[in-house]
Amino acid sequence: MKTHILTDNIDIAVDIIKKGGLVAVPTETVYGIACNGLDERAVDRIYELKGRPEVKPLSLMVKGPSAIDSCATAPPIQAYSLAKRFWPGPLTIVLNANLEIPENVRASGKTVGLRCPAHEKTLSLLEKSDLPLAAPSANPSGKESPVSAEQVKDYFDGKIDAIIDGGICSLGVESTVISLAETPFRIIRQGAVSEREIAEALMSEIKIIGVTGGSGVGKSTALSVMESTGALCIDCDAVYHELLNSDLSLQSELKEHFSDAFESGNLSRKKLGSIVFNNPEELKKLNKIAHPHISSSVMGIIREHAMNGGTLAVIDASELIESDLAGRCTKIISVISEPQNRIMRIMARDNISEEYAKERILAQKPDSYYAENSDLCLSNDGSKEEFEAKCLSIIMEVK
Known part of the structure; x- marks a missing residue:
């Protein structure tokens, strides 16, 4: 031949x-x-x-x-x-x-x-x-x-x-x-x-819904509905608390800027909270330090979800709009509710006084802020069933 x-x-x-x-x-x-x-x-x-x-x-x-x-x-x-x-x-x-x-x-x-x-x-x-x-x-x-x-x-x-x-x-x-x-x-x-290039490519195809809002608006109910459809739900507060314990780089940065929050070399979350509560400048400083670490961890979780064949993720973050994660979201949904409804939910959930619940709400952003910076505002002032139906409709539309 x-x-x-x-x-x-x-x-x-x-x-x-x-x-x-x-x-x-x-x-x-x-x-x-x-x-x-x-x-x-x-x-x-x-x-x-x-x-x-x-x-x-x-x-x-x-x-x-x-x-x-x-x-x-x-x-x-x-x-x-x-x-x-x-x-x-x-x-x-x-x-x-x-x-x-x-x-x-x-x-x-x-x-x-x-x-x-x-x-x-x-x-x-x-x-x-x-x-x-x-x-x-x-x-x-x-x-x-x-x-x-x-x-x-x-x-x-x-x-x-x-x-x-x-x-x-x-x-x-x-x-x-x-x-x-x-x-x-x-x-x-x-x-x-x-492998990272592949994971990034798969991750870019995942639809990411960002859920945000103040205390007592009903975000947990919205997340429960979304999770029931198979979406991966990521609680940024839980991620943050885990990083406070495990991320040495974050701990080092916090120690440099919030030394009073450390006892015998260990971070006291309670002390850190008291430093930033009702102090916008200190809270802004904390967010500037923590947000990049949280964003990196969340995107790592979503990357792993992509390699597991996932196509939908939900990020729950109270400071979502201000963070880098907002730019990765397909849609940002803000949950809002009347102040009195929020007060009742917070009191029942956290076993605190009405006065303290009001104080919390007053320290948070108004509904107008969420309306201006979200793709959709979801009102939670009717029955639980009505709100769950709204959440389900939104998630099915995105899927």
């Missing part, structure tokens, strides 16, 4: 592929050895040529996100998000396979890896053939993956039909492989795309 070196005429490679032949193709990472991914005999030739164990499945090169539906069964929306973000590029996405994908491609498994390479010549081959291509790296198993046509020729000259010479591969590192076939999502192989 003569191995043809192709530089321009991709149509020759298309003809070879459609007849069941093997063609080495360039990508941005390494060269691959490609065949019609729907042709079982051609796939068997690749296993034999590489000396690759047949228990190891092959991934498929595809022409773009539009090919996901034809190769996968019930792909999650995150598959399209990652494909749009990283394709063409060095990311292989593992999904539950369509039954049309040959058993030897799947190695008798139920999944298939899909990848769209960032190389114009191979993309042209994919477009013109209109086929998914089974294309593992173009090297005998155990040997170094080739980054040039010359290296491929050294391995397989006279054993494959053609090599498309696309020059030196720009990355020289194999693609990252992520499985979206089940949750939590899992990085199977580290590669050119980092």
Whole structure:
């Protein structure tokens, strides 16, 4: 067999592929050895040529996100998000396979890896053939993956039909492989795309609802309804209190600015609270220190939620509008309520006097502030059932 070196005429490679032949193709990472991914005999030739164990499945090169539906069964929306973000590029996405994908491609498994390479010549081959291509790296198993046509020729000259010479591969590192076939999502192989880049891309697709408002307005009821729909609900007060105990950097900054709040080197939350209560300047200073730490922790929680397949998160924060988190929210909802209703709720919840409850409310922002800085103000002055129905309607609209 003569191995043809192709530089321009991709149509020759298309003809070879459609007849069941093997063609080495360039990508941005390494060269691959490609065949019609729907042709079982051609796939068997690749296993034999590489000396690759047949228990190891092959991934498929595809022409773009539009090919996901034809190769996968019930792909999650995150598959399209990652494909749009990283394709063409060095990311292989593992999904539950369509039954049309040959058993030897799947190695008798139920999944298939899909990848769209960032190389114009191979993309042209994919477009013109209109086929998914089974294309593992173009090297005998155990040997170094080739980054040039010359290296491929050294391995397989006279054993494959053609090599498309696309020059030196720009990355020289194999693609990252992520499985979206089940949750939590899992990085199977580290590669050119980092896990953090993937998590950030998944996180950017999550819809984030910010819920804010003063004391006693009924935020906890709103959050309970939203959580019942499957949303991840994050209580920023709880995050803050956890950070006060665990974040040494935050503790150090607080000690520098609020030394009187420390006893024997340990932070007293009660003393810190007394320092900032009814002292706007001190409260502003505390928020300036704490907010970046809270925001970082909250976004880390949402990032993990994204890797677990989550698509919706709710942030509960009394100072949401003033924080960096506001800019990450899809929608900001402020819960408001008449002062007397708030007073009654606070008294019942915290077992405090009416006078102290009034004092708390007077120290907080007016409803007009929330109306001006929110996408929606949700009034909680009717029955609990009416308010829950409002909350459910909003969350279903966002989902």
